[in-house]
Amino acid sequence: MNWEQIDECARAWLKEAGSRICETFAQQLTIQTKSNRKDLVTNVDKETEQFFIEHIKNTFPQHRVLGEEGFGDDIGALDGTVWIIDPIDGTMNFIHQQRNFAISIGIFHDGVGQLGYIYDVVHDELYSAQKGKGAYVNDSPLPRLQPVSVSEAIISLNTTWVIDNARIDPSRLTPLVKAVRGTRSYGSAALEMAYVAAGRLDAYMTMRLSPWDFAGGLIIVEEVGGVVTNIYGEPLQLLEQNSVLVAKPGLHEQIVKQYIRK
Ligand code: IPD
Ligand code: CA
Ligand code: CA
Ligand code: CA
Known part of the structure; x- marks a missing residue:
């Protein structure tokens, strides 16, 4: 090819x-x-x-x-x-x-x-x-992404997930939102993934994306050493809707282990 x-x-x-x-x-x-x-x-x-x-x-x-x-x-x-x-x-x-x-x-x-x-x-x-x-x-x-701690991280997430919704208990996300340095919400999953790749954001998390929302970003973020999985740390299914967690190495593991998996 x-x-x-x-x-x-x-x-x-x-x-x-x-x-x-x-x-x-x-x-x-x-x-x-x-x-x-x-x-x-x-x-x-x-x-x-x-x-x-x-x-x-x-x-x-x-x-x-x-x-x-x-x-x-x-x-x-x-x-x-x-x-x-x-x-x-x-x-x-x-x-x-x-x-x-x-x-x-x-x-x-x-x-x-x-x-x-x-x-x-x-x-x-x-x-x-x-x-x-x-x-x-x-x-x-784009330089390779370096690890960062939750306390120094700026994460992007759609605020619909921190109010009552059918997908995740918002009480799981509140401690994470409190622990990070700042939160953002840009309204374009693709741009939010590009921003993680470029180091402007440390992580991006959402409960439901379709393949076209994350397909380009997945390839770009992985190429700079970022981690892209569903919110439980499992591989994305490329032809299905998925929850998505995109983050710098280290931060990804910390978010999954300390804040999501219960
Ligand atoms: C939407 C955006 C938005 C995300 C939605 C997507 P669209 O894509 O990426 O940020 O929260 O889940 O559907 O419909 O504008 O291509
Ligand atoms: Ca989209
Ligand atoms: Ca679209
Ligand atoms: Ca659309």
Whole structure:
């Protein structure tokens, strides 16, 4: 497999898709709801996914695509080369803020992550990684992540998990929120994973993500020595929804052992 050629295409398509997204800032969006009133999708999410699928199918006809908006293939297993795409991660931010969103892509071969991209379109920051070759933001290499203690950590989490919810007893998270130096919430899982990879955050935790939310980030974070699992420290299932804990080494273990596993 010629990963250099695939990488070159992916980068060119990301830049073009990013420019197209920026052009829509001056236009009226078509906004629809999906599962509930907070779950939004726009014409730009759909058009961006279609843009990638058209290019991938024309250039690499054997590759398959799993995309959030459903224009790709029905993927039951990860054999061969599969692109997992979130055309806009952080749609609510895209609509309300016109920032704090990203295009996320993970490219897997026989289930192994080979290329990962998170493109912060507005800041023109492309986080990327190729398996075994390190991770970058634009042309700058990202250093390997160093251990940090809970008391010095800034962690990102969605505050819906610290109020009553069906997934986790919030009393488990309160001690962690008290123990850390600070908490943040950016509203884009992909960007939050990119921030862990870049050392801007020490950890990111959430109770439910879909494969397209974490596919690109998984490859990038692991490439700099970060740990990506579900909140119990178990490997992520690539074709299912998972809870997700992304953290620097050491911190990951401490969060799982002291705060989550009971
Ligand atoms: C969402 C964002 C958000 C996370 C949600 C995701 P979307 O993705 O990543 O931060 O909390 O679980 O669904 O729908 O904007 O692509
Ligand atoms: Ca969505
Ligand atoms: Ca998403
Ligand atoms: Ca999305």
